[in-house]
Amino acid sequence: MFKLALRNVLRNKRRSFLTGLSIAFAVMVVIFLWTFVSGIVSSLFSNYVTGSIGHIRILNSDYLKRETMLPLSATVPDYQRLIATLEQDRSVKLATSRIKFGVLMDIKGKNKPVLGIGLDPQREETVLDLSQKMISGKVFTAGTSETIVGAGLAKELGLKTGDTLTVITESAHGSLSGLNLKITGIFSLGVASIDNRTFFLSLDQAQQLLDLNGRVTEIFILIEYPDQAVKVAAEIGKKLPPGLTAIPWQANGFLYFMMSIMKKIYGAIYAFILVLASFTILNTMFMAVMERTKEIGMMKALGMKDGEISWLITLEAMILGIMASFVGAIAGSLLAYYVSTAGIDYTAAFKQIKDVEIPLSYIYRGEFSWLTILVGFLLGVLMATLAAIPPARRAAKMEPTEAMKAA
């Protein structure tokens, strides 16, 4: 039966080839898109998470209400004890403190809002991987009045390693406060919204500048299983002192929306592509069945049953589907491999848009996964098989008397 099906597939080589090509192409596109899109989604997620919202953050409840203003009046007190407690929790991978504050910088007579982030460079090494992201100089040392500046911001301000950055801002008590910071290096996280407007400094320097002794604006937490952030945040929240709240990443409406909508939209696109391709199988198998009316009639006359006939036709489509999906999966995995290593560079596009709020990377790398390739292959085979059902039924319903009709 298999032999017969295989030879029937090879009977009209050009037609089978073209049909196979469309299946292979669809499988390839799905694997490529899937790899690329999941790369974008996970890079967006990781940029958002590491750059700003963590998996969970502990904030002052008042701070949360006015977060865009970066209010220094609503902060987290006694943070060191909190962190020590959090680190006992086995679901917590890392807990560290950050201070975010806004500064207006003067650039050629125009005010530019800039974000200063005070953090512990040693602890944050595993989060932001700063020492690997320096394009010149090195990361500052904790306890010194040093800073590193985002590449885009440095270019705009005309700053380079060794220069001094003067920061003047309003402290927690509303008084004006200033600090000269020595630039030890320029960093690029590869994310426009960070590189173009952020500088990092040591947590203690930020506390001093802002009159925030013993206080931070947030505790930044990474957990073992990001999907469970809502649950973990609720548990952490129960143990917090009054006035503080634990916020899971899912509470960031935009990110959560993007994560779920991207998956759905692209799921629909994959389905659409595969359905289109399976129409060619449907068409080809119908043609194959119709032109073999007499032969199928003869097979039934010889005693082949309806079920055996439809299995034969289905098997032909499956063989074609398997061969084509295999080729498509190979081509798709090569493309996927390329896009996940070389990536696609959007630097040029970002030159046009300076102040994007979404943390998009300059270079997008796909997320190479054998699972994606396997699923792509199986979807191709499945669609080819499903598309064979109507022609197979048609074949099974053909009359054996057709065999007796004159040529």
Place this chain on the structure above:
Amino acid sequence: MTVVKMENTIKNYKVGKVEVPALRGINLVIEKGEFAAIAGPSGSGKTTMLNLFGCLDKPTAGKVFIEDHDVITLKPDQLADVRNEHIGFIFQSFNLIPVLTAFENVEFPLILLKKDGPRARRKKVMDMLANVGIADLASRRPSEMSGGQQQRVAIARALVKNPDYVLADEPTANIDTKTGNEILSLMQEMNKKLGTTFIFSTHDPRVMEHARRLISIRDGLIESDQRL
């Protein structure tokens, strides 16, 4: 022993909304070992009769018995079983499977029968190809054979499962006279050697000469039935 029997068999076809009678009450008994020709002009009901003998179709009224099976009571899969076990077919246009070799074409009904293993099948097929004189062409595909050779493959395919009777629809219509004679001689030889019952339709007087029983039909009725 009776292999196939028709009792007051009527078959009508629907053409649009009109019922067209093809067989109008046939009574006929074919005994084992017969070599019978059904003759008549085109449109006389020859093919309809063969369809009914072949379990390919059911009568509108009356009965058709194959061995002890009342055809009208059988479901499609059971009809397929009856065809598979009891009936061999030789078609007018050979109807070989183009992607299979001569050997594989002859083996095909044995595979559907699911009774023999590969070794037993191989022996039966090779014996039968030798019987019809084309053992050396076993690995050729239909497109690489002449019409006469293809018809020999078709005969081997019909006989290989040792059916109770073989139905042949105008078996010589698509081949030249000389080859046609050879094919008829072969069928006669198989009839004598293996005792297989043959029922074939024809409108060629020279073919009728080979028959030992000649059933003439016209307008869906038996006109004459003579033993020769």
